[in-house]
Amino acid sequence: LAKTTQPISMDSYEGQEVNITCSHNNIATNDYITWYQQFPSQGPRFIIQGYKTKVTNEVASLFIPADRKSSTLSLPRVSLSDTAVYYCLVVLLTGGGNKLTFGTGTQLKVEL
């Protein structure tokens, strides 16, 4: 079971780059790494997903080393509106199909 570990909280200032690292030592061959963002009293929202190396979209970049035992979500030039909880997931393919298991997430606080 690929459990994920992330920092509980991080602080940053507007305009800075933020990197949130997630450990998933027991990731399996067919697992993908996915990141979600959640604002208070809302459902999580998909940010980015990857399998290996680097993935980039209009919101973030995801860096995955060759051994895939960790991943880093990179948010360029954060703003106040990026204050949220960020979850790292390893999508497990169990005998019954996907089982999306969320950890405790990382609370990112962005200040002026």
Added chain:
Amino acid sequence: DGGITQSPKYLFRKEGQNVTLSCEQNLNHDAMYWYRQDPGQGLRLIYYSQIVNDFQKGDIAEGYSVSREKKESFPLTVTSAQKNPTAFYLCASSMLSGNTEAFFGQGTRLTVV
């Protein structure tokens, strides 16, 4: 337009009563999920389902029940056996593949008094 809908947004019930939370999706997704979130905590998986008429227990299934009679619908019943039912409940759906994206509803905040 397509999406996943939870209703109601707020729900109040008396202790000892069963209550059913609705979740409907028109995304043609095979998989559906129910999560519970307590203040300041992460999401905990209650039940999930990959196909009609089949579902699996998550990490905290005790005191809850679900059904999946239609692909579009995955209602959650919070029974009187659930010791601490007051929480924020989130429903999600996704395709059944490795590189899947889960779509979440807006949640139902259940308060038991």
